[in-house]
Amino acid sequence: MLRISSRDERCVREFQTMHSSAKEKGFGRIFRSPSFFEDAVKSLLLCNCGALCELQPEIALVNGSAHLKRKRSKQKPSSSNSSECIQNFPSWKELVAWTRVNATYLEKRCNLGYRAASILQLATMFAQGKLVEDNITKIEQSSDPTAFETLYQNLLEIKGFGPFVCSNIMMCVGFYQRIPSDTETVRHLKQVYGKENCSIYTIAKDIVEVYGKYNPYQCLAYWMELVEEYESKSGKLSELDASSYHLVTGSLFRDKGVKRIVDHA
Structure with a gap:
């Protein structure tokens, strides 16, 4: 960061x-943000990221105790009060693990419009191994422009991720030419x-x-x-x-x- x-x-x-x-x-x-996924989603949304943060405690409660480590308090949360959890930015793992999530629900719940489908597609690419966090970290630490260009082209394949969005993302990973x-x-x-x-x-x-x-x-x-x-x-x-x-x-x-x-x- x-x-x-x-x-x-x-x-x-x-x-x-x-x-x-x-x-x-x-x-x-x-x-920048704590993770590439968060950087990418914020580059897409530019605003309205708060709606996703408000959704995260709800996801954490449904997904189980493994995701409740984000809590400030050591006290176990009440299933009826998700506000006890930190309103953090959801990770791609949380989104794909939450079976209730689909583009229609995310669009209505967070008022994201067509970008809801783009966010889920990005999360799915991580889940399927088409994007790998360790590989992205290696690209960030390298000075090879071809590696950055390959990442840029891969991001362009996501519907809704045009040159403006992808150039913002590349800036976040340390590629400043675009x-x-x-x-x-x-x-x-x-x-x-x-x-x-x-x-x-x-x-x-x-x-x-x-x-x-x-x-x-x-x-x-x-x-x-x-x-x-x-x-x-x-x-x-x-x-x-x-x-x-x-x-x-x-x-x-x-x-x-x-x-x-x-x-x-």
Whole structure:
């Protein structure tokens, strides 16, 4: 989660060597989730992750005592009160072990829409061995771009996991060459770099022109700029009240006539 491996240290040093501003600000690490599965699901949902966390105690009670180790208290929970369990993010093992779960139930229970089926497909790929946590860890620790590319292509096979989602996931595992591009990226390039003709059709070329010099850390450079932009409007993000989280992103710039439309594809 804290990106303190030897590989992460090397990436930070290399990035800060080519980006003097990043070195001055101490920027070079992107906080991530405790597991790849959680990173992947959050990259898909972007929001509404709380609904899955609220579901986890219910899953734990049904699946049995093996999953109740997540509890804060040593006292055994009452089967009628799932709120006694920590509302943690469910693992892929918990989802596939819970026989009650199917796409329709998950969609209605957590209001996830079509993404419910995508989440279950991802969990099933782990269960079937098509995705292996140990292998992903080895990829994260390697410097082989072909290994990252293979993982990226495997993720693209999941319905609902388009280039934007998969590029976010690759950023989480430490592959920074693919910038997750959506209308927020277009907005940023227009306002910060004066690329008025930038669109979803030209974004790939525009990204190369602006961030190519930071290869293979293009995504780190992009995110540093976004954070600086957001903090110039909302203040220090680490000090922002949780009730204001939804205001951060392109909504901060609507006063300039730019509308934020998230492109999950």
